[in-house]
Amino acid sequence: MRLRYYEFINSEVSSGQKVGRLRLFEITHMKKDGSSMTSEAGEIIEKLKEKKAEYERLLRLIGLVLPRPNILDPAPSNTCLSGVKLKLKFRAEAADKEATAVAREAAAAAREAEASKKYDELQLQLQQMMQMFQQSQKPPS
Structure with missing residues (x-):
């Protein structure tokens, strides 16, 4: 598993792409055949994929709601839009923050499952x- 992780990191660094937490968790907790190592990891x-999808939907919403700045109007007067921007x-x-917390909980649960195993x-x-010791202590019959 460590070899796959280092291969992934090296390929990501050489391609110049950032390694995301979700992808890193998938790499370190999935088998080569694509199945998860434990049911908890799956x-x-x-959960992380759901949070990521929710986050991406929110980003798309922000892109739809926020207006593109007008070059000819350096000081837009609509304060309502700034409130929307701030809320979004x-x-x-x-x-x-919630996705980060879920990732931390996931890592802790994975460590706990591994320790339990x-x-x-x-x-x-x-x-x-103990059984072998007890059998060795019995006198021959």
Whole structure:
């Protein structure tokens, strides 16, 4: 998995494109066949994609609502539009903060799932070792 991550980062850096959080999470939590490593990771990716779509819809809305500046009119007098701009800006910032929070929660949930999986594996190994020890302590019949 780390090799895929570094290959991705190197390809993104050489192409000059910015690496997005969602794409980075997908790369680090998806198998090569496109399926998610855990069900939690799959749910998190879906939530992040929904937030991204919502954010993109908001950006398109901003583009439709905000007027293009008129070169001949250096000081537009419509203060209502500035209020709309401000509200849309705050909503976009709030959506971005929420997406960041979801990404952080997703990363924490993925770490917790991985730790739980490792703990379960260690518990199983310990049980197997205890059984082997108990069998070695029995006198031969």
